[in-house]
Amino acid sequence: MTIAVAALLGAGGLYALNRKGPDPDRDTTMGALLPAVFWTSMSAAFAFPGTQGLQAEFPHLVPRVRGVWIDERFASAGMLGLTGLGYALERRTRRGHRAQV
Numbered sequence: 531m532t533i534a535v536a537a538l539l540g541a542g543g544l545y546a547l548n549r550k551g552p553d554p555d556r557d558t559t560m561g562a563l564l565p566a567v568f569w570t571s572m573s574a575a576f577a578f579p580g581t582q583g584l585q586a587e588f589p590h591l592v593p594r595v596r597g598v599w600i601d602e603r604f605a606s607a608g609m610l611g612l613t614g615l616g617y618a619l620e621r622r623t624r625r626g627h628r629a630q631v
Contacts, residue, residue: 532572539564555624562617569613572606 547561575581583601585592593600 536568539568562613566613569606569609
């Protein structure tokens with residue numbers, strides 16, 4: 531189910547980013563927001579008591595750095611950060627283009 535939800539939200543985000551609709555700002559927002567919903571839910575899952583990452587089932591697949599598991603928490607935080615950065619840069623670029631027109 532997680533893979534299907536991620537694929538649907540990612541596809542929706544790509545559709546919104548490539549859409550030539552009347553409101554490009556809304557399309558940009560939806561393009562960032564839809565995938566962010568998935569990554570936020572992945573991060574939020576660790577807030578529940580007793581929740582463990584991939585290392586609970588497959589410890590040989592998850593790397594450790596100085597005793598810290600590099601699991602889904604880091605992936606979701608990284609992807610949320612990149613999504614936020616991309617959104618901010620796109621908004622700044624659009625504002626710059628409007629000021630020049």
